[in-house]
Amino acid sequence: MKCAVHPDIEALGACCNCGSFVCPECKVDLGGHIYCNRCLEVLLKTGSWPGQTNIVAPCAPGMGEGSPVPEDIKGWSWGGFLLTWIWGIGNNVWIALIALLGLIPYVGWIASLAMSIVLGIKGSEWAWQHKKWESIEHFKKVQRSWAWWGLAILLAYIVIMICLVVLAISLYMIAQTAGIGDSWKDYIPWQ
Numbered sequence: 661m662k663c664a665v666h667p668d669i670e671a672l673g674a675c676c677n678c679g680s681f682v683c684p685e686c687k688v689d690l691g692g693h694i695y696c697n698r699c700l701e702v703l704l705k706t707g708s709w710p711g712q713t714n715i716v717a718p719c720a721p722g723m724g725e726g727s728p729v730p731e732d733i734k735g736w737s738w739g740g741f742l743l744t745w746i747w748g749i750g751n752n753v754w755i756a757l758i759a760l761l762g763l764i765p766y767v768g769w770i771a772s773l774a775m776s777i778v779l780g781i782k783g784s785e786w787a788w789q790h791k792k793w794e795s796i797e798h799f800k801k802v803q804r805s806w807a808w809w810g811l812a813i814l815l816a817y818i819v820i821m822i823c824l825v826v827l828a829i830s831l832y833m834i835a836q837t838a839g840i841g842d843s844w845k846d847y848i849p850w851q
């Protein structure tokens with residue numbers, strides 16, 4: 661889509677008042693919402709928004725697939741990438757449930773990893789389109805806490821894994837020095 665005023669420039673969103681597409685030059689940011697220069701000029705002159713209608717602004721969040729997304733929203737989604745289906749449930753992005761395929765070995769793991777990356781790339785846009793947000797700031801604040809939770813869980817997972825490895829190596833060394841040698845392997849139940 662192109663800017664309504666400059667047909668040769670790519671638009672980055674739509675005016676919350678009149679719905680026309682705006683480019684970086686025509687864009688006016690007010691309280692986390694995008695408006696166009698023309699609407700703002702009328703507002704400053706007359707004290708009220710021009711052509712105020714009851715239609716839901718096209719730039720508004722939660723308008724569904726394919727609705728315009730403010731440029732500020734786009735970018736890598738750490739919450740989507742790290743927490744996949746949990747993040748998806750919290751953000752009305754149901755396609756993220758594909759990541760649950762990770763419960764199936766091998767093929768499922770690959771599908772799940774692919775979904776993680778897709779959610780990292782597209783997650784922010786989808787969350788904006790599928791859930792109601794008060795403002796861009798509100799959206800960013802919530803997504804930031806998702807990212808921190810994802811990071812915290814990832815770190816906890818890594819720490820637990822390291823502990824398990826250290827524990828296994830220690831037990832092995834103890835078994836060696838105690839002269840048990842490799843015979844301890846006979847006691848592993850899943851052999």
Ligand SMILES: [Zn+2]
Binds near residue numbers: 676695696697
């Ligand atoms: Zn406008």
Ligand SMILES: [Zn+2]
Binds near residue numbers: 665669685686
């Ligand atoms: Zn323009």
